[in-house]
Amino acid sequence: MKVSHYTVHSPRTISEALNILKDGAARPIAGGTDVMVQIKDDLVKETELLNLSYIMDLNYIRDDGDFIRVGALTTYSDLIRSRLVNEYSPVLVEAARTVGAVQIQNRGTLAGNVGNASPAGDGLPPLFATGAKVKLQSEASEREVDIGDYFLGVRKTVRQPNELITEVSVRKMKPGDYYFFKKIGLRSANAISLVSVAAVLVPAEVLTFKEARIAMGAVAPTVIRAKSAEAAILNCQLTDEKMKEVGRLASEEAHPITDIRATAEYRKQAIAGAVYEGLYEIVNGFRSPVNGSSV
Amino acid sequence: MEIEVSFVLNGKRVTVKAPPAKSLLRVLREDLDITSPKPGCEAGECGACTVLLDGKAVTSCLVMISQVQDREIWTDEGLVKDGQLDPIQKAIAEEGGSQCGYCTPGFVMSAKALLNSNPHPTEKEIVESISGNICRCGAYPRLVQAIKKVANE
Amino acid sequence: MPEVEAVKLASEEILQQGYSYINRSYQRVDALDKVTGKIKFFSDMKIEGMLFARVFRSSVAHANIVTLDTTEAERLQGVRAVLTYKDVPGLNAYGAIIPDAPVLGYGKVRFYGEPLALVAADDQETAEKALGLIKAVYEPLPAVHSMDESLKPEAPKLHDRGNIARHALILKGDVDRAFKDAHLTLERTYRTQSQKHMFLEPEAGIAYTDELGNLNILAGGQNPYRDKMQVARSLNISPEKVRVINYPAGGAFGGKDDVTVQIHLALLATKTKRPVKLVWNREESGIGGFHRHPSLITLKTAVNDDGRLLANDSHIYLDTGAYQSFGPTVLDVTIEVINGPYLIPNIRIDANLVYTNNGISSAFRGFGGPQGNFAIESMMDEMAEEMKMDPIDFRLKNLAKSGDIGPFGNSMRNMEGIHEALSRLRNSPLWQLGKELPPKPWIRRGTGVAIAIKGVGFGTIPDYPTAAVELLPQGKIKVLFSNPDYGQGVNTGNAQIVAEALDLPMNEIEVVNADTQYSPDTGSSSASRGTFTSGNALLVACNKMLDRLRMEAALYLESTRDGIEYASGRFLIKGNESKSVSIYDLAKGLRAKGETLKFEGTFEVPRYPEPVKGTLEVPHVVYMYGAMVSSIELNTLTGYLDVKNVDLMADIGNVINPLLATTQCEGGIVQGLGFATSEELVYNQDEKPMNTNYTTYIVPSIADIPKMYVEFIKTYEQYGPYGAKGMAEIPIVPVGASIANALKQASGVRYYQLPLTPGRVLSKLHDQGQG
Secondary structure, three states: OOOHHEEEEEOOOOOHHHHHHHHOOEEEOOOOOOOHHHHHOOOOOOOEEEEEEOOHHHOEEEOOEEEEEEEEOOOHHHHHHHHHHHHHHHHHHHOOOOOHHHHHOOOOOOHHHHHHHOOOOOOHHHHHHHOEEEEEOOOOEEEEEEEHEEEEOOEEOOOOOEEEEEEEEOOOOOOOOEEEEEEEEEOOOOOEEEEEEEEEEEEEOOEEEEEEEEEOOOOOOOEEEEEEHHHHOOOOOOOEEEHHHHHHHHHHOOOOOOOOOHHHHHHHHHHHHHHHHHHHEEEEEEEEOOOOHHH | OOOOEEEEEEEEEEEEEOOOOOOHHHHHHOOOOOOOOOOOOOOOOOOOEEEEOOOOOEEEHOOOOOOOOOOEEEEEHHHHHEOOOOOOHHHHHHHHOOOOOOHHHHHHHHHHHHHHHHHOOOOOOOOOHOOOOOOOOOOOHHHHHHHHHHHHO | OOOOOOOOOOOOHOOOOOOOOOOOOOOOOHHHHHHOOOOHHHOOOOOEEEEEEOOOOEOOOOOEEEEEOOOHHHHOOEEEEEEEHHHHHOOOOOOOOOOOOOOOOOOEEEOOEEEEEEEEEEHHHHHHHHHHEEEEEEEOOOOOOOOOHOOOOOOOOOOOOOOEEEEEEEEEOOOOHHHHOOEEEEEEOOOOOOOOOOOOOOOEEEEEEEOOOEEEEEEEOOOOHHHHHHHHHOOOOOOOHHEEEEEOOOOOOOOOOOOOHHHHHHHHHHHHHHOEEEEEOOHHHHHOEEEEOOOOEEEOOOOOOOOEEEEEEEEEEEEEEEEOOOOOHHHHHHHHHHEEEEEEEEEEEEEEEEEEOOOEEOOOOOOHHHHHHHHHHHHHHHHHHHHHOOHHHHHHHHHOOOOOEOOOOOOOOOOOHHHHHHHHOOOOOOOHHHHOOOOOOEEEEEEEEEEEEEEEEOOOHHHHEEEEEEEEEEEEOOOOOOOOOOOOHHHHHHHHHHHHHHOOOOHHEEEEEOOOOOOOOOOOOOOOOOOHHHHHHHHHHHHHHHHHHHHHHHOOOOHHHEEEEEEEEEEEEOOOEEEEHHHHHHHHHHHOOOOOOOEEOOOOOOOOOOOOOOOOOOOOOOEEEEEEEEEEEEOOOOOEEHHHHHEEEEEEOOOOHHHHHHHHHHHHHHHHHHHHOOOOOEEEEOOEEEEOOOOOOOOHHHHHHOOOOOOEOOOOOOOOHEEEOOOOOOOOOOOHHHHHHHHHHHHOOOOOOOOOHHHHHHHHHHHOOOO
16 A cells, blocks of 8 residues: 555535536545555545545535436535435435445535446436436536446446536325335445445326336446336236246346456346345335335 | 644643644644544544544544644543543443453543533434444443443443 | 262352352443543554564575575664564474474575564564565575475475374274175265464563563463463473463464464563564565465265164364364364264274465364364265255254263263254244245355364364352452453353342443463463363352351351351341341451461363274363255346345353353354355465455455344253353354355356355356356
């Protein structure tokens, strides 16, 4: 670890931060839970770091019509404690609770998870399942990118080096929407996902659905939607056989890798199982919809 | 390059000079002789370096010293007041929650963070609060017992 | 049939019913220092002017070293020393049993991460940078990745003598004939993995030369006197010039039993004449540190039509990696447990210790016990099932009784405890739990049983632990012994033993642990021997002290030896309690006369005079036993095993401190849970360990552990201090088998390989149409 060769900028305002970032040399850091490990392992290419932790204007959760706006410094613990998020994006809360453990939830941020662009980031599948936008600001411009367009590959995104993620907006779920988040890890806590899956189901009538969004983590270079599985759910009775088929379809859309944690084959089987489990729990009354008693 | 950072450590203001990307853990251990936070992994995985940062449990190996200007930090050493142990320290000793002792300060601080914000936690909340701390001696049931004991006092 | 050598019982004279300090749950003597963070581990210590050391390790697993160039590193500003094998003045080898591992590699590299050079520099970053400037050129050799590969005739040879480090053959009866007569014979192959110790404090220490010219090595370890010997041997200096302190250590579990940092520190401190600190980082601990021997065991086992065991033919292979370390004795333990505590008339054991390029396997809690137990207890379960017998009934039927002759011609002693333990497990509510219908259809429940036997101490190897008590006139008793307390609690247990023997309150007892300058040689903390050895030696020492004081008191009180009695730190005249003297006042008198106030005691550990042919130390006189039942929930969609409950009934003799004993058992179960379900060191194609941190190497967290219930069967070991045996290893031994047996009940599929990771479980479920 060669800690002495880094320069750290610690601006107090967003505009100062954007100014520092304008030549694109600095690496932004929110909580630092990923970057500090990379520094230890000598994996950080940049020698300049942009420490956002003193920019109080980046720490907020705001109600904005159809969206909840989450500032770049807002931690997973903040999300878990937020009444607004619990009410309108319980699937995000469920995922947030599985991020690392308390110590990581107290430091790690949703924006950091987005910025780091690991396909195993636990905060990401709910953003795909609910529909989220990433706000990118630079000195000269500002834009919002749909979460589905944001990631290009493992640790690759559309963010330009002079842009800063200042906000992630999470689309609110509607009363009556069903959801689940499942994470398969090698340990019950403080584990990295082997696979994860978030789903939001919009009911047509009792236990039939007119809309379904299923997003899978750690099965491809980026989080992906399981489109054929989603289609198979729509406007039909979710029999046991049907739910298994949906799991199978999701699994067929997954293209995971084999690494030291698990084989690709296992990851595919686990995705099928996790999707089936989630659907089963919804259909058999183990889960309440949004604004139900579980909130 | 070094920067000067000033923060409140165990109730006293301290000022240190350190490379700005150095971890809080290393600054505490190497520059301030606060050795209760332990470098079990230096990757945020074991919880042995847990301290309170503005009241919240954090792994100090993942906090940059540049991030703690004017913040308040408590470590296990700081919980002893006038020679009196904190109730959670006392309870862990009595319940057998410390074996080799290396992970113990991290557990003390995770438990302290929980009890500060939630004096009467449920068993599930207790488990959650220390699930980021590894005890290889496996004193887990005793640690839960100790936290319950303080919560019930 | 060998006889137990006559042993004078140290504790005989002071044995008594109804203890004041034994059987009581005292708080750990160092608890307050630990919970407040006050205790300084060696990795926490700083010494004025100290240098920081790093180890240059090989980046290949098997190769000839062509050149090792350290010149650039030596030239780097701030570097104070760079050492290679040329700088090892004495024996360039270490190893607890047979020193076959180079202190610093030369000629040939045999595992990825083998230490080749040492650097000491003014600060850590410079030391780190210097490592990057050392250049090693290798001529690669084909690596041996597994025992299967190593045993092939065409396999590359790791050592001149070949790839079998040790072979043992033990025969009893005639297995082949027994198989012919058998009602049922099963042949099965079992595999277990490499388990890492993953102590929270990695291998660490600090060394300096003091003003008298003595070399002080302060390093977390398990046997300061063996460390001292190994350091002196490699530095070619008198052991008198070396002091080793092993306490405290942030966990050890066998992984700090052989030397880790000690010799390297000694070389650097001697060369630089400066204090030196060496702390391995987490990855280095994973690559350079020890681990549990992987095993490959085939059992061919037969029963008669009545369900009695007739024969057990075992082929045991343990992967010792590149060097032997504790391998030979680990193999002995597998040999010793492979027939369980059962009566089996015909036995063949063919046991092999095999070299591979997989790091170095060494001691790990239970030695080879968990490996052998997984095989035999899985076999017992399958045999019971095939015989349509209850698994507990089957075991009870075959379990040896007191007085029976065991597999090694030894007389089975105190078998009542394990009989009772096993019988009582039948009443465990966990057996009923398996029958309840789970709430979700993909969850299946199962309950499994396993029993365990494990020897206490070194078997037939002569073992004469020495400990001391010192009377301090200011009113304290110092307790001195060398087996380190790295968390198991021997400091507290021994304080209780001395308090009991001297009838003095705990706050008058002070422990000095594992410091060769003060503590006599009580040997290692390993093989569950700590309390048994140092506790017994301390009782001898206490007796000596009381004998000497009694004479002095008789003079002082103008009475006779027999005319006075002792209670609570005072001697008094029988029948005249007004005339008395305290031991501390007597101490002042003795000190004035120039007499020593330190009393040493040596205990001769009871043993059979000779090991069984083919073994090094089998059998033991004293065994501990455990019976375990585990209940699990299997998720058939994900293969995830949720171990819900583990009950352990243990026979560890009389229990010195029930709280510490219980916590140690729970800890052993948790480590066993990792062994059973999640922990496995994985190597890449270059034989580099890939999962060396806590996110890739899965140690159980609080959220993973079962509800545990531990109970101690009331037994009394006549050779033990106040009836105690040992205990550290017994809880870990049966965990793997009990969980695998529960999984069989839950899934209908039997697993012959640990760990039972979700991937491994699900894959076999699918293969067998159970997914």
